[in-house]
Amino acid sequence: MSNTIIVGAQWGDEGKGKVVDFLTNSADVVIRAQGGNNAGHTVICDGKKYILHLLPSGILWPGKTCVIGNGVALDPIGLVSEIETLERQGITVRSEQLLISDRAHLTLPYHRELDGLREHSRGDQKIGTTRRGIGPTYADKAHRTGFRMADTLDTAWFVPALHQRIAESNEILAAAGMPLVDPAVVETVLAALTRLRPHVTNTMAFLHEAIAEGSTLLFEGAQGTFLDIDHGTYPFVTSSNTTAGGACTGSGVPPNRIDRVIAVAKAYTTRVGTGPFPTENEDLGDHFHAMGREFGATTGRERRCGWLDLVLLRHAAMINGVDALAVTNLDGLDQIDPVRICAHYELDGKRVELPPATIAELERAVPVYETLPGWNTDISSCRSWEELPEAARRYITRIEALLRVPVSLVSVGADRNQTILRDPRWNTLEVPSIRVRPEERPALA
Numbered sequence: 001m002s003n004t005i006i007v008g009a010q011w012g013d014e015g016k017g018k019v020v021d022f023l024t025n026s027a028d029v030v031i032r033a034q035g036g037n038n039a040g041h042t043v044i045c046d047g048k049k050y051i052l053h054l055l056p057s058g059i060l061w062p063g064k065t066c067v068i069g070n071g072v073a074l075d076p077i078g079l080v081s082e083i084e085t086l087e088r089q090g091i092t093v094r095s096e097q098l099l100i101s102d103r104a105h106l107t108l109p110y111h112r113e114l115d116g117l118r119e120h121s122r123g124d125q126k127i128g129t130t131r132r133g134i135g136p137t138y139a140d141k142a143h144r145t146g147f148r149m150a151d152t153l154d155t156a157w158f159v160p161a162l163h164q165r166i167a168e169s170n171e172i173l174a175a176a177g178m179p180l181v182d183p184a185v186v187e188t189v190l191a192a193l194t195r196l197r198p199h200v201t202n203t204m205a206f207l208h209e210a211i212a213e214g215s216t217l218l219f220e221g222a223q224g225t226f227l228d229i230d231h232g233t234y235p236f237v238t239s240s241n242t243t244a245g246g247a248c249t250g251s252g253v254p255p256n257r258i259d260r261v262i263a264v265a266k267a268y269t270t271r272v273g274t275g276p277f278p279t280e281n282e283d284l285g286d287h288f289h290a291m292g293r294e295f296g297a298t299t300g301r302e303r304r305c306g307w308l309d310l311v312l313l314r315h316a317a318m319i320n321g322v323d324a325l326a327v328t329n330l331d332g333l334d335q336i337d338p339v340r341i342c343a344h345y346e347l348d349g350k351r352v353e354l355p356p357a358t359i360a361e362l363e364r365a366v367p368v369y370e371t372l373p374g375w376n377t378d379i380s381s382c383r384s385w386e387e388l389p390e391a392a393r394r395y396i397t398r399i400e401a402l403l404r405v406p407v408s409l410v411s412v413g414a415d416r417n418q419t420i421l422r423d424p425r426w427n428t429l430e431v432p433s434i435r436v437r438p439e440e441r442p443a444l445a
């Protein structure tokens, strides 16, 4: 009977899927409220690996309801293929188990092509998008030219309107010499929409009823704070609000129904795509890639890697109202000695504790590190705080001290069971909010 938002605190791929899956045990409803199938959330349980793009990670738990909210950019063809993949893996998705908002905007085949075109035309300034059509879908929403799930029910209106949009997009694509969208794809879109129809409903009404009945809601953020269209490293961001507020606008659940926010952060930092990354470190990247780690779940691209950046996390803690942090991939640092934490930046001779606004400043920012001893031990079989080596515990408590945010969960492996709850009360999602008051935060320079 309490509602929790999970957000990514970095540039995505923090391990949100794993944390949401772990916490779903204590929830009744799991909700995606923004982003689309640019997301790739990996969940490993009983040795089986699932990669979820549009489906909330709660889908792996029978008896839980999953909601795709109004704020999601929904690719119907992609979603049907994702459901089919899951079904081949032995997970059935029944109509009462997955509810899709009738207000969700559709990502259609021309959005993907236009995404490709916009990237192409940016040349070496390209964002490195996932090419899933996310930017063009949200642009159409803002232009008020998008199609929402409910609009497609009136096929006499929708089919000609869709043909019209394909023709308009093809004119733009043809002028740029890019491949065109085959109008025959309309049939595939309609087949996917028909397949999804039993799931489509007024999810806002459902969520409010669920709250009234005392259900526990878990909001699964996609992407991360620094990919947020407002708060991220603009323009090297995605096109939705990935921060805590996005969970409310993207679901119709108001802020006063939210009880807590948990941010997920890796024990180091990664980023896919282009854009500034002050603590980037190629040696760390080579180390992780040689271990077969840090390849994108959606595109397979190598993730750029670097040290943990508390300037970013401090900002994430503020704007998301973070009550607690879940730190994942601590085992990734097992063989790194010493380990480093960026506590602040030096920018043009000044100490900076929060990220500057411009890309140029972020590129000039020099990270200032604290160096801590490594633990040189395989921690992947640790299952309690006490079992962790002292140096690993010190790394976590140093993060807490610098951020003034408690680390409630530590993940030491990709599997559901490789999870350490610092405070077992978080397992029930019932703890009262332990929100950090602004006056308890560190002084800002």
Ligand code: GDP
Pocket (backbone or CB within 6 Å): 008, 012, 013, 014, 015, 016, 017, 018, 039, 040, 041, 042, 043, 044, 296, 297, 328, 329, 330, 331, 332, 411, 412, 413, 414
């Ligand atoms: P998400 O997008 O935030 O859900 O994260 P991704 O699934 O894209 O990327 C996180 C990666 O880290 C995935 O491959 C997970 O299986 C993996 N992972 C999550 N937590 C841990 C952990 O504690 N240790 C290890 N070794 N892998 C983890």
Ligand code: IMO
Pocket (backbone or CB within 6 Å): 008, 011, 012, 013, 014, 038, 039, 040, 041, 127, 128, 129, 130, 131, 132, 133, 134, 135, 221, 222, 223, 224, 227, 236, 237, 238, 239, 272, 273, 274, 297
């Ligand atoms: P999850 O939910 C990491 C990045 C892309 C690119 C930028 C814009 O798995 O954490 P887009 O396709 O959204 O227009 O791309 O955002 N990006 C992600 N990076 N994890 C994600 O999702 C991402 N979704 C988008 O690489 O830099």
Ligand code: MG
Pocket (backbone or CB within 6 Å): 012, 013, 014, 039, 040, 041, 042, 297, 298
């Ligand atoms: Mg991911």
